[in-house]
Amino acid sequence: MRRPAQVGAVAPSSARLAAVLASVVPREGCPVVVELGPGTGAVSSVIAQRLPAGSRHIAVELDPAMADYLRYSRPGLEVINGDACELAALLAERGVPRVDAVISGLPWALFGRETQASILAQVTDVIGTAGAFTTFAYLHGMPLSTARRFRRTLRETFDEVLVSHTVWRNLPPAFGYICRRPAATLPGR
Numbered sequence: 001m002r003r004p005a006q007v008g009a010v011a012p013s014s015a016r017l018a019a020v021l022a023s024v025v026p027r028e029g030c031p032v033v034v035e036l037g038p039g040t041g042a043v044s045s046v047i048a049q050r051l052p053a054g055s056r057h058i059a060v061e062l063d064p065a066m067a068d069y070l071r072y073s074r075p076g077l078e079v080i081n082g083d084a085c086e087l088a089a090l091l092a093e094r095g096v097p098r099v100d101a102v103i104s105g106l107p108w109a110l111f112g113r114e115t116q117a118s119i120l121a122q123v124t125d126v127i128g129t130a131g132a133f134t135t136f137a138y139l140h141g142m143p144l145s146t147a148r149r150f151r152r153t154l155r156e157t158f159d160e161v162l163v164s165h166t167v168w169r170n171l172p173p174a175f176g177y178i179c180r181r182p183a184a185t186l187p188g189r
């Protein structure tokens with residue numbers, strides 16, 4: 001409640017919405033998964049349940065108090081108190097050139113066009129052709145031009161953008177975007 005312009009939510013995501021977002025997390029091998037804007041960790045728990053032993057789960061959270069809380073409450077999580085706008089540099093510092101999935105809880109509607117584009121460009125670089133990206137939007141926000149613009153930007157950025165069913169058991173109801181194959185990596189683009 002103290003930082004509405006940074007958090008952009010009235011409640012943590014429900015387990016059902018988290019399951020949609022985490023559906024791209026590989027259950028085998030030693031995947032590397034990055035979570036952007038984990039907040040209090042509602043989605044982190046569901047990601048962690050899917051991840052096999054030996055995998056890496058990195059979370060980038062802007063709010064220092066939330067980052068501290070995650071470090072304390074989730075010892076398996078690699079918490080970075082940082083800005084998703086610096087994603088490429090944060091991962092490079094940790095020797096991570098590629099990741100299997102990026103799962104975002106970022107409040108996209110609060111970001112300007114350039115910030116959205118910059119974060120998405122860094123996401124597409126790290127997931128490459130084989131990885132996946134998921135994020136969510138609130139149903140009631142869809143009439144807003146910013147929300148429609150974000151959907152358009154996703155469709156321009158990725159070859160495949162799937163829109164999930166509406167998760168009614170979320171406050172407020174929401175749906176997920178499941179995105180694959182950055183358009184910039186496709187032949188002829």
Ligand SMILES: C[S@@+](CC[C@H](N)C(=O)[O-])C[C@H]1O[C@@H](n2cnc3c(N)ncnc32)[C@H](O)[C@@H]1O
Nearest residue numbers: 009012013037038039042061062063083084105
């Ligand atoms: C809508 S909350 C989502 C929290 C959680 N993922 C969930 O679904 O319940 C957005 C989170 O993104 C964080 N955030 C906002 N801007 C950010 C940025 N530029 N970089 C990293 N985290 C950011 C906020 O501090 C907040 O924790």
